[in-house]
Amino acid sequence: MATTPLPLKFDYLPGFEIETEHKNAIRELHGFGKKITPELIQCYKLGRSTIHRVLGYDVTTRARPGRTGRPQQLTDARVNEIIEYCAENWEQRTMDY
Numbered sequence: 001m002a003t004t005p006l007p008l009k010f011d012y013l014p015g016f017e018i019e020t021e022h023k024n025a026i027r028e029l030h031g032f033g034k035k036i037t038p039e040l041i042q043c044y045k046l047g048r049s050t051i052h053r054v055l056g057y058d059v060t061t062r063a064r065p066g067r068t069g070r071p072q073q074l075t076d077a078r079v080n081e082i083i084e085y086c087a088e089n090w091e092q093r094t095m096d097y
Contacts, residue, residue, distance in 0.1 A: 010044055018046075018054065020061050026054050 010022055026044065029035040035043075040051050074082075 012044070012046065018050075023054050023057065026051065027057075030055055 012018055012022070022044070026040055029040060029043075030037075037048060037051055040046070041048060044051070
């Protein structure tokens, strides 16, 4: 019994997020299609660790896709505001004396 191949328009650039539809396709091919990892690597041109990471996801979409790391405690803009505030208050205190 011949199966129809999936239409593959997969333009993945390293360092970017893999689209949800492709994550779903990888998971379905592995789970329902009984494709093993080397076949998925050949089909999607991804590394073994990337394939295993996609298969290990609890869900296919990320909760906060824009978040890449820990938030900074102080941003540069906030530091500039604090410096400006301190400078203004210092000038007022020196004038009072």
